[in-house]
Structures are given as structure tokens and as C-alpha cells.
Amino acid sequence: MQTLFEDEAPRPLADLLRPASLADVVGQDHLLAPDAPIGRIVASGMMVSMILYGPPGTGKTTIARLLADASKLRFEAISAIQSGVADLRRVFEAARDQRKAGRGTLLFCDEIHRFNRAQQDAFLPVVEDGTITLVGATTENPSFELNGALLSRCQVFVLRPLDPAALEGLLQRAEAHMRRRLPLTSEARTAMIDLAGGDGRYLLNLAEQIFRLQRDETLDTAAMGRVVQRRVATHDKAGxxxxxxxxxxxxxxxxxxxxxxxxxxxxxxxxxxxxxxxxxxxxxxxxxxxxxxxxxxxxxxxxxxxxxxxxxxxxxxxxxxxxxxxxxxAPKSNAAYLAFSAALDVAEKTSHLPPPLNVLNAPTELMKELGYSHGYRYDHDEPDAYGGQEFLPDQLQGTRRGRFFSPNERGFERELRKRLDYWSNLKQRREGK
CATH class of the missing domain: 1.20.272.10 (Zinc Finger, Delta Prime; domain 3)
Incomplete structure (x- = not known):
């Protein structure tokens, strides 16, 4: 409930400049333009449940609020960080009551990926029967973080980080609202846009810090860097x-x-x-x-x-x-990787094939009588230390399935190719081929 003094309370610049219509949202024309997916949904008057996937500060919450306004739905917001199943049930019950009164509910769920599988399942029946239109926001890939059943009931839209042109547009809106220019050199202005890293909310927070200085001098890049707080690099080690x-x-x-x-x-x-x-x-x-x-x-x-x-x-x-x-x-080759992958594939299918008897040890007389080690040539006793023997199982010898390693002509593999060709030619000469 709004109080008499609420309008007098200080509000962040980013909140003051929150767009009043979808047309005012910057940087997401690929979704919101009249001929874009969400633009067409709004024009049709048939709102659908959706997941908004994108980095922070790209307008997910704003878009959800504006979608509720555009579709004449009651807006309800929850955060997966602060809510549990009991909170969801209360929201769903209120939505049912609103539905009986003839009004639908758009439920915005921030950080929806934070809900576990069971909590996500709680959305299924109310999304399925239209009790709520769900708009979930996530910074994590929905394919990995959300239930397949929930994804099948929602459309997924990817929001992009705001490009420099969109961020510049936000700065111009801020200056129009404040009725004065930011006291920055062009280089410092560009550096501040770079510092925002595609996050519109963060950029407006930086601008607000600069506006509060109440200084007459123009700040260069170094001075601007001393005034504003450096952005902490975003990197979720589990995300x-x-x-x-x-x-x-x-x-x-x-x-x-x-x-x-x-x-x-x-x-x-x-x-x-x-x-x-x-x-x-x-x-x-x-x-x-x-x-x-x-x-x-x-x-x-x-x-x-x-x-x-x-x-x-x-x-x-x-x-x-x-x-x-x-x-x-370094020169690049995946020949060894491909060779072993192929060998693994063949090995799984031919694990029953025994090696040739001549390459097996014969520690007992019986094994010698059975032919173990018979005909084996000790390579170091052979000319060029190469006996040219067959080591693969008989069924793989001389077949394409028995050829795995094929070095290319890059880097050291040129030398390996020469060696393999040399041994192949030597073997053929000894066999009289």
C-alpha cells in the first residue's frame, strides 16, 4: 500500500528511469520490436508463459512488468532466493481468486533457476491450466537449470548484453532527467560505458555517482576511475x-x-x-x-x-x-586423439579377438607347444631394429578397422609420417611386394 510520503523517498536513478513502455526498452529490439517474437505476442493479445534468459541489467524485470501492463494482467513478483513452496502456494491461491473475479495474473519469478526441481514442479499445474502466466528470469542456461516439463510449457527468450549504443542512449536519458550533462571527457564517457560491461542498471548507478559530485570540472578517465567503484568481475564458478x-x-x-x-x-x-x-x-x-x-x-x-x-x-x-x-x-593436430577414439570404438566391438600367438609370452611348455611366442622376432636383432611383424588380432590385420593413427603434415607429425612410411616400405620390401 502506497503511503503519503512514498513519492518523497529517495529512489535510485535506475528506478526513476525505468521504461514506461516496451518501446522504451533499449538493446532488446530482437525480441521487442513489433515484428519480433515478444512484440508479436503482445500484439496478438494472447500472452504466453516465458523464460527470459540473459545477464544482469538487461531489462528482465522491466520487461515482465511492462508485459503485465500491456496484457492487462495483475502483476505479482517473487524471488526464488527468498521464497519457498509455501510462498508459491499463497501466490497461486491469490491468482485463483483473481481468476474467479475475471482477472488473470502474470507471475514474475526472479532467479527462477534457484528453485530446486520439486519447487519448479509446483508451477506445472497452474501454468498448464492458465491460473498464472509465468515469466521467469534467469542468468543461467535454462537447458541445464530448469525442468524439461517446465521448459516445455514456456517459450525461452535470450536477452543480450546492452551494446555501447544502447548504453549511450541510457546516459542521454539520465542527462535529460537530471537536466545537465555528465562532467566527463569523451574518453572518460567511453571508459564508463566499457566499465558497465553491458549492464544498464550498473551504468546508471555509475552515472548517479558522478551526478552527485556537484563539481564544475570535467573528469578525465583517470579521475572518473577514482570516483566510481570498480566493477567486480562477474564469474560464478559453478554457473x-x-x-x-x-x-x-x-x-x-x-x-x-x-x-x-x-x-x-x-x-x-x-x-x-x-x-x-x-x-x-x-x-x-x-x-x-x-x-x-x-x-x-x-x-x-x-x-x-x-x-x-x-x-x-x-x-x-x-x-x-x-x-x-x-x-x-604450436602446430595443431588431433590425430592422436582421433586415433585412440577410433581404437576405443573398435576395441568395444572386438574385445573377444585374441592377439596373435607369436606376440604372446610362453612361460610354460604347454604354451610353447600351443604355439605361443612361436615365430616372434626380437626387433633389436633385426636390420634397422624393425621386424615388420603383425601385432593386431588376425581379423583386424590389413583392414581399415585396424588403422587408427594418421599423422598429418604439420609440425613434428611430418617426421612421424616419414617414419611410418619408412617402416611400411621396409615391410613391403621384405615381403617382396
């Missing part, structure tokens, strides 16, 4: 952001982009990531993506990791940087 950065880091290594790999590693370390996590991905890349094209890559990473553990941070960044640059710029 999507964690795995997204690791994925981008690994793919940058694989794609031989040292700059991008260094950047994503720096993002993780600046956010407090455990250096061992970064090194674990480096080790995987050194083997999976570099492999035998440069066997030294794995050695370099292990040595750098050991140095990192012994010296610690911040000096440890020297070893991390060296390992990242080595792996990113």
Missing part, C-alpha cells in the same frame, strides 16, 4: 559464465589465437578463478589439439603448471602466459 569462459579459452587455443586465449585467461584470473582450473584446460588443449604435432607443448604446460604451484600468484602469471602462448602458437 554458465565459468564454463562459457573456459570454452572460449580452449577454442581460442585450438584456433591459434594467442591474444584471445590470453584475454579469456585474464578474465578468469581477474575474477578469482583458481589457476589450476585454467592449467587443466591448457593441459587438455596441449594433448587434444596440439598432440604429436608438437609433443613439447605438453611438457611446457606441465613445467609451467609446476612452477605456478610453487611460486603462486601474481608471479605465477609469467608461467601461465608462457604456456598459453606456446600452446596457442
Amino acid at each position: 554458465d559464465g565459468h564454463y562459457d569462459l573456459l570454452s572460449a579459452f580452449h577454442k581460442s587455443l585450438r584456433g591459434s589465437d594467442a591474444d584471445a586465449a590470453l584475454y579469456y585467461a585474464a578474465r578468469m584470473m581477474a575474477a578469482g578463478e583458481d589457476g589450476n582450473t585454467v592449467f587443466r584446460r591448457l593441459v587438455c588443449a596441449a594433448s587434444e589439439d596440439v598432440g604429436t604435432a608438437d609433443p613439447e607443448a605438453l611438457v611446457q604446460v606441465i613445467a609451467a603448471w609446476q612452477a605456478f604451484e610453487r611460486v603462486g600468484w601474481p608471479e605465477g602469471k609469467l608461467f601461465l602466459a608462457q604456456a598459453i602462448c606456446y600452446v596457442a602458437t
Whole structure:
């Protein structure tokens, strides 16, 4: 219930500038434009339950409120952090009462991924029968965090981080509301937009700090940085952001982009990531993506990791940087990885096949009589230390299923290809082929 003095209470600038219509929401035209998905839903007058997935400060709560206004639904909001099943039941009961009176309810559930599976299941019947129109907000990937049954009853819309143009638009709205310009140089203004990291609410909070200064001088980038609080790097070690950065880091290594790999590693370390996590991905890349094209890559990473553990941070960044640059710029090959994957596949299907008798030891007389070890040639006694024997089971010898390792012509694998070709030719000559 609103009081007489509520309008006089101080309100954050971000709240004062909250859009009054969907057309005023910036940065989400791909969803809200008249010909975009949510725009078409609003125009049809048939509201649907949905999940709004995106980073903080992109307008999820605002959009939910405006959808309720546009569809003439009663707006109800809960937070999964502060609510339980009992709270949900009270909201659902109130929605049923409203429905009897002829009015629907739009229930906005913030941080819906925080609800456990049983709590999420509580939404199913009331969404199914239309008691509520659910608008859930989440910063985590709904595919991993929400029940399949709930997802099947909702449409998922992805909100994007606000780009510099959208953030500049917010600053201009703030200046129009305050009736004065922010006392910033153009470089400081750009730096503040960069500092926001796509978060409109955070940008307006920064602007509010600057407006409160009541100074006449114009702040440059350094002065602006001293005034505003530095944004803490966003990195949930158990959430999507964690795995997204690791994925981008690994793919940058694989794609031989040292700059991008260094950047994503720096993002993780600046956010407090455990250096061992970064090194674990480096080790995987050194083997999976570099492999035998440069066997030294794995050695370099292990040595750098050991140095990192012994010296610690911040000096440890020297070893991390060296390992990242080595792996990113090394020649790439997944031949060994593919070879073992193929071998595993064949092994699962042919586990009953015995090795050739000649390559088996014969510790007993009976085994010798059965042919164990018979005809085996000790390679070191052969010319070029190569006997040219067959070691695969008989059924795999000379078949495509028995060929796994195929080195390419990059890096050290050129030498491995030469060796394999040399042994193959040597074997054919000895067999008279």
C-alpha cells in the first residue's frame, strides 16, 4: 500500500528511469520490436508463459512488468532466493481468486533457476491450466537449470548484453532527467560505458555517482576511475559464465589465437578463478589439439603448471602466459586423439579377438607347444631394429578397422609420417611386394 510520503523517498536513478513502455526498452529490439517474437505476442493479445534468459541489467524485470501492463494482467513478483513452496502456494491461491473475479495474473519469478526441481514442479499445474502466466528470469542456461516439463510449457527468450549504443542512449536519458550533462571527457564517457560491461542498471548507478559530485570540472578517465567503484568481475564458478569462459579459452587455443586465449585467461584470473582450473584446460588443449604435432607443448604446460604451484600468484602469471602462448602458437593436430577414439570404438566391438600367438609370452611348455611366442622376432636383432611383424588380432590385420593413427603434415607429425612410411616400405620390401 502506497503511503503519503512514498513519492518523497529517495529512489535510485535506475528506478526513476525505468521504461514506461516496451518501446522504451533499449538493446532488446530482437525480441521487442513489433515484428519480433515478444512484440508479436503482445500484439496478438494472447500472452504466453516465458523464460527470459540473459545477464544482469538487461531489462528482465522491466520487461515482465511492462508485459503485465500491456496484457492487462495483475502483476505479482517473487524471488526464488527468498521464497519457498509455501510462498508459491499463497501466490497461486491469490491468482485463483483473481481468476474467479475475471482477472488473470502474470507471475514474475526472479532467479527462477534457484528453485530446486520439486519447487519448479509446483508451477506445472497452474501454468498448464492458465491460473498464472509465468515469466521467469534467469542468468543461467535454462537447458541445464530448469525442468524439461517446465521448459516445455514456456517459450525461452535470450536477452543480450546492452551494446555501447544502447548504453549511450541510457546516459542521454539520465542527462535529460537530471537536466545537465555528465562532467566527463569523451574518453572518460567511453571508459564508463566499457566499465558497465553491458549492464544498464550498473551504468546508471555509475552515472548517479558522478551526478552527485556537484563539481564544475570535467573528469578525465583517470579521475572518473577514482570516483566510481570498480566493477567486480562477474564469474560464478559453478554457473554458465565459468564454463562459457573456459570454452572460449580452449577454442581460442585450438584456433591459434594467442591474444584471445590470453584475454579469456585474464578474465578468469581477474575474477578469482583458481589457476589450476585454467592449467587443466591448457593441459587438455596441449594433448587434444596440439598432440604429436608438437609433443613439447605438453611438457611446457606441465613445467609451467609446476612452477605456478610453487611460486603462486601474481608471479605465477609469467608461467601461465608462457604456456598459453606456446600452446596457442604450436602446430595443431588431433590425430592422436582421433586415433585412440577410433581404437576405443573398435576395441568395444572386438574385445573377444585374441592377439596373435607369436606376440604372446610362453612361460610354460604347454604354451610353447600351443604355439605361443612361436615365430616372434626380437626387433633389436633385426636390420634397422624393425621386424615388420603383425601385432593386431588376425581379423583386424590389413583392414581399415585396424588403422587408427594418421599423422598429418604439420609440425613434428611430418617426421612421424616419414617414419611410418619408412617402416611400411621396409615391410613391403621384405615381403617382396
